[in-house]
Structure formats: C-alpha cells, structure tokens
Amino acid sequence: MLNTFSSAISPLLDQRMPGHALPAGLYTREDVFKADLDVFFRRHWIYVGLECDVPEPGDAHVIDLGSSSIILLRDDDSQIRVLHNVCRHRGARLLGSGTSIVSKLVCPYHQWTYELDGELAFAPHMGTGFDKTCKSLKPVHFRSIGGLIYVCLSDNPPKTSARSRP
Numbered sequence: 011m012l013n014t015f016s017s018a019i020s021p022l023l024d025q026r027m028p029g030h031a032l033p034a035g036l037y038t039r040e041d042v043f044k045a046d047l048d049v050f051f052r053r054h055w056i057y058v059g060l061e062c063d064v065p066e067p068g069d070a071h072v073i074d075l076g077s078s079s080i081i082l083l084r085d086d087d088s089q090i091r092v093l094h095n096v097c098r099h100r101g102a103r104l105l106g107s108g109t110s111i112v113s114k115l116v117c118p119y120h121q122w123t124y125e126l127d128g129e130l131a132f133a134p135h136m137g138t139g140f141d142k143t144c145k146s147l148k149p150v151h152f153r154s155i156g157g158l159i160y161v162c163l164s165d166n167p168p169k170t171s172a173r174s175r176p
C-alpha cells in the first residue's frame with residue numbers, strides 16, 4: 011500500500027523512526043492529507059453508524075467522510091440505504107448535516123426529487139428527451155453486520171472474508 015503514495019510523500023515515510031514522533035509533515039501537509047483520504051477513506055470499509063440510527067422509514071442521517079457526504083436512511087420498505095448526498099443534476103448537497111425525517115429527498119437548488127430508494131421521481135424543466143431512469147442517486151456500497159453499518163466509497167470495494175469482515 012505504501013507504494014501508492016506519491017514520491018513526494020515517500021521520503022517522509024522513510025524518515026520514521028521507531029520510538030520517535032512521526033515527521034511533522036505527516037500531520038500538516040495537504041498532499042499527505044489528500045493521500046490519506048484517497049488510500050484509506052476512499053478504498054476501505056469504514057464504520058459509519060448503526061441501523062438503529064435510522065429506525066423508521068424516512069429517517070435519514072448525513073455522514074461526512076473526508077470530502078464526501080453520504081446519506082444513511084431507511085426507505086419506504088424499511089430497507090437500509092446508503093446514497094451519495096449529491097444531486098444528479100448539478101451536484102448540490104441534498105441534505106444538510108445531522109439527522110432528519112424525510113418523505114422524499116428534494117434538492118434545494120432546482121427541486122429534483124428522489125424517492126427514498128434513490129430513484130429520480132421528479133425533474134422539472136428537463137424537456138421531452140430527458141430519461142430520468144438513468145439519473146438515480148448513486149448508491150454507496152455498504153454492509154450491515156449485526157446492525158453495524160460499514161461503507162466503502164470505492165466502486166470496487168475490497169472483498170471481505172469471515173476473518174476480516176465487514
């Protein structure tokens with residue numbers, strides 16, 4: 011994994027000494043922070059909450075993961091969903107931070123309206139050729155293990171085994 015860091019970061023990693031503090035740049039540099047987000051937060055399973063955080067249909071909880079924002083919610087069929095908090099029109103955030111109760115997900119910008127399963131239900135002023143079926147909210151890979159919700163932002167999440175779950 012370490013070879014995925016840029017050549018500018020590798021010297022910092024090489025300076026690590028057992029029993030000593032890490033080089034300051036590993037705490038303070040913007041490129042290290044971005045690499046950290048990319049290597050760990052965008053590629054691995056991360057615990058984000060509990061099923062009981064959204065106990066009823068329409069309960070929604072926004073979670074920030076690095077620069078990404080996702081919505082953990084319970085849909086009308088009482089199924090857990092995890093969706094990117096990004097409108098498919100022009101990328102506005104659908105919900106603000108924290109918890110809320112919603113019957114639909116309505117974008118505050120131009121009122122594109124999504125069902126709780128992420129399907130686009132309403133998109134005003136889009137013309138006759140517009141195909142809303144390909145504009146559903148993007149789902150996030152997730153697993154629920156004993157009520158604990160893990161997500162992976164990658165399109166190809168790492169496989170899990172019985173020993174290294176989620």
Ligand code: FES
Pocket residue numbers: 097098099100101102117118119120121122
């Ligand atoms: S950005 Fe969401 S409706 Fe336009």
